[in-house]
Amino acid sequence: MAFQTLDSIPAGQQHHVTRVALAGVLGDRLVELGFTPGAPVQLLRRAPFGGPLQVQVRDFVLSLRRADAQAIHTEQAA
Template identity: 45%
Template sequence: MGLAHTALNQGDELPKRAEGFAPATVSLDSLDAGTPARVLSVRGEGAVARRLMEMGVVPGAPVRVIKAAPLGDPLEVRVRNYHLALRRSEARTITVVVCDK
């Protein structure tokens, strides 16, 4: 699992693994707006995690934070080819790998 099947068909660049450096992994809620990334894992359990994955947030999926709502929460996130609003508490359960520009 993991990045093994990160859909090379996506046309985006895969995170480059520079010698000696692990790719930067962060949780989605601390990903800077505008930074392209890919989902590494969904750590949640139960209905919420399932729904997230049904909506396409599965390992390998391209994600990018667009912006936060006026009160700082929820976040607008671009997943695959559409935009999704989710709270920081949910975003925290998603680990992403930052794609190098």
């Protein structure tokens, strides 16, 4: 099944993380914040003019730039 990336999913739709395809410290950091395979994730909203995203992973709400969110692969929850 084709994966989606966190920056492109519709706001409010429930997804699961499948993979953090980002090497190095930033990728490590995302995993430590809870972006582990299977973790529930949701795009809450996008800031206007190409600004960052507001994202909820597990119980944690954070902001994330679109370019970074692109490296987070997701799959729509059943």
